[in-house]
Amino acid sequence: MNKLNDKDLAIKPRRMQFATNSMKMDRFAIKNNSLISTFFYALSGMFPDGERFFIHSVRHYQKSITDKKMIAEIRGFIGQEAHHGRCHEELNSEISKLGIPMDLVIDNMASRIEMLESSFGPERQLALTVAMEHFTASLAEFILKNPNILDDTPDAFRQMLLWHAVEEIEHKSVAFDVFNQKVGDEWMRRRVMVIAMITLFSRIAYFQLRMLIKTKHLPSWKEWKQASQFFWGKKGILRANFYGVKKFFKRGFHPSDIDQVALINNWEARFPDVAAQET
Ligand SMILES: [Fe+2]
Ligand SMILES: [Fe+2]
Numbered sequence: 001m002n003k004l005n006d007k008d009l010a011i012k013p014r015r016m017q018f019a020t021n022s023m024k025m026d027r028f029a030i031k032n033n034s035l036i037s038t039f040f041y042a043l044s045g046m047f048p049d050g051e052r053f054f055i056h057s058v059r060h061y062q063k064s065i066t067d068k069k070m071i072a073e074i075r076g077f078i079g080q081e082a083h084h085g086r087c088h089e090e091l092n093s094e095i096s097k098l099g100i101p102m103d104l105v106i107d108n109m110a111s112r113i114e115m116l117e118s119s120f121g122p123e124r125q126l127a128l129t130v131a132m133e134h135f136t137a138s139l140a141e142f143i144l145k146n147p148n149i150l151d152d153t154p155d156a157f158r159q160m161l162l163w164h165a166v167e168e169i170e171h172k173s174v175a176f177d178v179f180n181q182k183v184g185d186e187w188m189r190r191r192v193m194v195i196a197m198i199t200l201f202s203r204i205a206y207f208q209l210r211m212l213i214k215t216k217h218l219p220s221w222k223e224w225k226q227a228s229q230f231f232w233g234k235k236g237i238l239r240a241n242f243y244g245v246k247k248f249f250k251r252g253f254h255p256s257d258i259d260q261v262a263l264i265n266n267w268e269a270r271f272p273d274v275a276a277q278e279t
Pocket of ligand 1: 080
């Protein structure tokens with residue numbers, strides 16, 4: 001079986017520059033559907049502080065790692081996540097201009113992370129990162145398998161999500177390997193995933209609700225129908241994600257058990273307009 005992070009799949013932070021400020025964007029930019037759009041807005045709002053937290057949780061163990069390959073992978077992971085956060089900040093400020101209360105998401109995340117860092121030990125912080133990294137890699141897999149779901153999304157937004165998806169798959173094992181080596185508590189890993197998914201989805205739903213209230217938008221029946229298909233239909237993004245997250249609970253699971261190499265091999269040829277944003 002192909003293994004991720006072979007030397008031909010090095011974790012490479014790419015400097016990207018997306019044309020977010022010249023992007024033409026409707027208030028509900030994805031499929032003109034408020035429920036689908038606010039889902040991605042909530043995620044985007046959570047990314048910058050969330051990804052800084054991931055870096056923080058891995059950095060805690062960085063100095064005690066001696067394996068050269070792992071040291072290089074951690075560096076790649078930190079470089080990628082730091083850049084994701086910065087790009088999503090630019091996107092978030094564009095989304096704010098549409099009257100979407102992104103500040104609310106950002107402030108809420110900042111206080112949540114402050115609480116996590118002060119009340120969780122480093123092991124649990126890392127376990128949370130491991131859980132979230134698996135969630136994002138599963139979401140990334142769906143997006144890269146079904147890039148057409150973003151066909152009518154503004155270019156810079158779509159390009160950012162595709163690039164982010166590629167790098168999430170590239171570095172999906174890093175926090176996991178650090179956790180395995182430094183903590184190695186299978187029960188904690190699985191327990192924290194349950195808590196992480198419950199809090200993540202309740203937060204996303206809360207942010208979506210606040211966005212709809214602030215914009216005084218009541219989703220139509222047509223939007224509900226389209227969104228339920230989009231999220232939970234036969235080829236729904238959250239349905240696929242549910243099955244992806246389920247794999248995490250297998251005893252002895254490792255992220256490289258899920259072969260996603262084909263999705264990121266030659267991604268530049270599959271998405272040339274995304275690759276063209278690298279500076
Ligand atoms: Fe990321
Ligand atoms: Fe990540």
